Amino acid sequence: MGGSIAPEKILRELSDLWVTLSKETHGDAADGALRACSMTLVTLTEESDDVSELGETIAALMPEYPARAIVVRLRGAGERMLSERVSAQCWMPFGQHRKVCCEQVEITATDAALADLPSVVLPLAVADLPLILWCRSARILEMPEFQPIAAMAHRVILDSAGLRNPLAALRQIPDRSAHGVLVGDFSWTRLTRWRETLSQIFENRHNLAESRRITKVAIETAGEPPVAAWYLGAWVMDALASATVYPEFHMTRTGESVPGEMQRVELSGPGFSAELERRGARLIVTVGGLAYCNNLPARSEYSLIAEELRIVDGDPVFEKTVASAQRLAGVGS
Amino acid sequence: MPQENPFQDPLRFEERVPECAVVIFGANGDLTKRKLMPALYRLAYDRRLSAGFAVVGISRSPMSDEQFREKMLDSVKKFSEDTEIQDDVWRAFAAGLFYVAGDIADPALYQNVAAKLKQVEAERQTGGNVLFYLSTQPSQYAPAALGLGSAGLGKGNGWRRLVVEKPFGHDMASARELSDQLHQVFAEAEVYRIDHYLGKETVQNILAFRFGNGIFEPLWNRRYINHVQITAAESIGVEGRGAYYQEAGALADMIQNHLLQVMATIAMEPSSSFNANSVRDERSKLLRSIRPMKPDEIRQNAVAGQYGPAKVGGKDLPGFRQEEGVDPQSQTDTYAAAAFYVENWRWARVPFYVRTGKRLPKRVTEITIQFNAAPLAIFDGECPDSSPDMLLVRIQPDEGISLKFLSKRPGSGMKLRPVSMDFNYGSSFGERSPSAYETLLLDAIMGDPTLYTRQDMVEASWRVVEPIQNSWRETRFYFPNYEAGTWGPAAADEMLARNGHVWRKP
Numbered sequence: 001m002g003g004s005i006a007p008e009k010i011l012r013e014l015s016d017l018w019v020t021l022s023k024e025t026h027g028d029a030a031d032g033a034l035r036a037c038s039m040t041l042v043t044l045t046e047e048s049d050d051v052s053e054l055g056e057t058i059a060a061l062m063p064e065y066p067a068r069a070i071v072v073r074l075r076g077a078g079e080r081m082l083s084e085r086v087s088a089q090c091w092m093p094f095g096q097h098r099k100v101c102c103e104q105v106e107i108t109a110t111d112a113a114l115a116d117l118p119s120v121v122l123p124l125a126v127a128d129l130p131l132i133l134w135c136r137s138a139r140i141l142e143m144p145e146f147q148p149i150a151a152m153a154h155r156v157i158l159d160s161a162g163l164r165n166p167l168a169a170l171r172q173i174p175d176r177s178a179h180g181v182l183v184g185d186f187s188w189t190r191l192t193r194w195r196e197t198l199s200q201i202f203e204n205r206h207n208l209a210e211s212r213r214i215t216k217v218a219i220e221t222a223g224e225p226p227v228a229a230w231y232l233g234a235w236v237m238d239a240l241a242s243a244t245v246y247p248e249f250h251m252t253r254t255g256e257s258v259p260g261e262m263q264r265v266e267l268s269g270p271g272f273s274a275e276l277e278r279r280g281a282r283l284i285v286t287v288g289g290l291a292y293c294n295n296l297p298a299r300s301e302y303s304l305i306a307e308e309l310r311i312v313d314g315d316p317v318f319e320k321t322v323a324s325a326q327r328l329a330g331v332g333s
Numbered sequence: 334m335p336q337e338n339p340f341q342d343p344l345r346f347e348e349r350v351p352e353c354a355v356v357i358f359g360a361n362g363d364l365t366k367r368k369l370m371p372a373l374y375r376l377a378y379d380r381r382l383s384a385g386f387a388v389v390g391i392s393r394s395p396m397s398d399e400q401f402r403e404k405m406l407d408s409v410k411k412f413s414e415d416t417e418i419q420d421d422v423w424r425a426f427a428a429g430l431f432y433v434a435g436d437i438a439d440p441a442l443y444q445n446v447a448a449k450l451k452q453v454e455a456e457r458q459t460g461g462n463v464l465f466y467l468s469t470q471p472s473q474y475a476p477a478a479l480g481l482g483s484a485g486l487g488k489g490n491g492w493r494r495l496v497v498e499k500p501f502g503h504d505m506a507s508a509r510e511l512s513d514q515l516h517q518v519f520a521e522a523e524v525y526r527i528d529h530y531l532g533k534e535t536v537q538n539i540l541a542f543r544f545g546n547g548i549f550e551p552l553w554n555r556r557y558i559n560h561v562q563i564t565a566a567e568s569i570g571v572e573g574r575g576a577y578y579q580e581a582g583a584l585a586d587m588i589q590n591h592l593l594q595v596m597a598t599i600a601m602e603p604s605s606s607f608n609a610n611s612v613r614d615e616r617s618k619l620l621r622s623i624r625p626m627k628p629d630e631i632r633q634n635a636v637a638g639q640y641g642p643a644k645v646g647g648k649d650l651p652g653f654r655q656e657e658g659v660d661p662q663s664q665t666d667t668y669a670a671a672a673f674y675v676e677n678w679r680w681a682r683v684p685f686y687v688r689t690g691k692r693l694p695k696r697v698t699e700i701t702i703q704f705n706a707a708p709l710a711i712f713d714g715e716c717p718d719s720s721p722d723m724l725l726v727r728i729q730p731d732e733g734i735s736l737k738f739l740s741k742r743p744g745s746g747m748k749l750r751p752v753s754m755d756f757n758y759g760s761s762f763g764e765r766s767p768s769a770y771e772t773l774l775l776d777a778i779m780g781d782p783t784l785y786t787r788q789d790m791v792e793a794s795w796r797v798v799e800p801i802q803n804s805w806r807e808t809r810f811y812f813p814n815y816e817a818g819t820w821g822p823a824a825a826d827e828m829l830a831r832n833g834h835v836w837r838k839p
Contacts, residue, residue, distance in 0.1 A: 192346075199342070204352045204384065207458075295378075295419065
């Protein structure tokens with residue numbers, strides 16, 4: 001371990017790695033390793049986090065989003081220290097003779113060395129491809145050193161549910177967007193299935209026509225309303241407003257189930273009611289007396305990041321929702 | 334009333350799917366059990382169907398709704414390859430399954446269907462939208478459509494569409510007759526002729542590859558492309574379908590529909606937009622540009638084959654004439670190959686070799702675009718391959734695209750070797766690819782006919798295939814002319830050799 005890292009050295013190691021991988025053939029000179037890359041994915045994670053869990057997530061992402069993965073492990077307080085290790089994630093597609101490989105660089109940094117991180121990461125970014133910053137550490141989000149790191153990225157993905165003060169995220173996200181950084185939030189990603197199911201209800205022309213009757217939108221959460229509940233409320237209210245429907249909004253909480261979870265959303269008015277209710281791993285949908293159920297499996301970290309990586313440019317619906325959620329939750333910037 | 338769903342988020346949500354009922358004629362048949370119901374359940378599992386989605390199954394066997402649901406559950410369990418059967422998802426899906434028993438020839442059936450659809454529309458809020466799916470014997474297509482028309486089911490509160498499986502006639506005259514009968518009830522825009530090859534991800538990817546990139550299209554013409562090969566090989570025989578197959582043959586069963594559609598996708602001009610009619614207009618134009626062969630050309634440019642018995646991997650395989658239900662003197666082609674020429678400026682004099690066959694060495698469908706060799710061979714003697722540049726589009730299995738070209742071998746001297754740059758669909762996108770039937774059913778429900786065949790395309794294909802079919806009917810073949818487990822008759826190799834070409838061995 002040393003106090004500094006030379007990006008050229010890492011690039012040389014990556015180059016050597018490819019030569020080694022290509023030599024690992026199985027007797028057929030035409031085989032070898034196929035390099036794949038569609039982005040640079042920089043992941044900020046605490047050194048104390050389960051490294052194997054993150055490794056599995058990144059490995060699972062690679063076939064779908066081949067990337068040069070740079071994992072920055074944050075050591076926290078201590079002497080200024082930066083170190084690196086280069087490796088590859090390879091897999092053999094079923095029925096193929098050739099491995100497909102993606103590069104992985106692991107950098108360990110103490111807080112004192114965070115200021116040096118952009119100068120190390122930027123030269124390692126693959127040219128002409130987007131750099132996505134996935135911040136798994138809630139701690140670093142609140143540190144001033146995060147700003148120059150985020151500025152390198154085309155898009156920053158975070159999880160407001162992990163923040164000490166989640167509602168603060170409603171202030172921070174628009175701030176980051178104002179600095180030209182596109183932001184994604186897992187609290188929003190977790191809502192996709194709820195939102196899509198709700199949207200499906202109004203694909204039905206009858207229900208769409210009935211939506212003008214909606215006078216009340218009620219969201220129920222178990223425990224303190226999480227950021228996701230404010231997002232959902234804001235999104236529903238924005239959507240209805242775009243159809244010139246302006247219902248009342250109610251946020252209520254129950255003491256049941258897992259704290260901070262979405263439980264139920266109901267859109268109702270005279271002669272119309274549409275309700276989505278979580279029951280374990282199922283989402284029960286009731287519209288006009290007709291009930292059916294959808295799967296609502298817990299979202300794995302892999303499925304969340306995979307959904308976010310699908311979005312390379314901005315997410316206008318999310319951006320509009322964040323601004324509205326601020327107002328709805330009364331946490332204006 | 335809002336005109337558009339204000340909750341849509343196209344960036345994150347799957348495409349919107351309208352409410353509807355699917356009425357399946359032949360609900361007790363193989364296609365329903367093996368393909369349609371597993372595909373519909375998968376769509377429900379993936380939350381792609383609307384809340385009140387309903388299926389009305391029709392066949393002759395008396396059955397209650399409940400018995401039909403149980404039967405369909407068995408089929409889904411048996412034939413869903415990669416979909417978990419979850420009790421409550423199935424229960425919600427099964428609540429939308431209904432059944433009507435009756436004979437297609439009996440007018441009372443259609444009255445019963447009308448009553449059931451009325452009930453379904455009220456209970457499930459399907460908005461009067463109905464997709465009729467003819468999964469029956471081809472001889473029942475017209476009676477079913479006409480029966481629906483007599484009962485007034487061709488029109489209703491919502492949209493009405495009719496899905497028809499191949500074959501679309503057995504020659505030009507019967508294709509036109511069928512079409513005329515369907516058009517008595519359904520307008521051409523409401524008729525969806527299914528060609529499951531066009532639903533395959535890689536066939537759709539040909540459009541993305543050609544028209545989403547700027548680098549290939551400038552090379553996509555007679556100046557740079559030497560010839561094209563389209564191969565659809567099956568390793569299996571007729572598998573109990575001998576009686577049906579001997580009436581159809583490889584030419585009509587595969588080339589007339591699937592492979593000419595694939596060829597049209599490879600060779601069509603860019604459409605002005607990705608709009609169903611624009612894409613289909615270009616496909617149709619290409620099919621109409623294929624030169625029908627004259628009798629003397631057929632002998633040169635088309636080869637029929639039939640497999641004989643052989644021992645493959647230590648196992649004795651019967652020849653076609655030994656298969657159950659097959660005439661021991663059958664003249665049916667189990668292999669067909671042809672060299673087609675497209676008469677337009679882009680493709681003049683470029684052969685498109687198309688072949689398909691049963692009991693070939695492996696199951697593979699692929700397209701090979703062979704580029705011209707470099708105009709001057711400055712590495713003469715150091716190059717193992719005189720025409721190395723080749724683009725390979727693999728449709729199944731291992732869907733993907735490979736580009737083969739020459740590269741210098743590392744080390745001293747200028748020795749060249751062919752290398753391949755591969756894009757593998759499965760490994761590059763880890764997501765599960767939907768089955769062709771999932772794609773096509775969803776497209777029909779959403780009213781997108783891009784991947785469906787239009788009547789003018791059917792007629793254009795028959796215009797190309799019928800002269801060959803007629804000529805072969807008048808020819809006495811000395812069958813069998815290839816052994817099971819080989820790449821077809823020698824005459825097919827000779828057909829290419831006359832142009833200085835060889836079939837690629839996939």
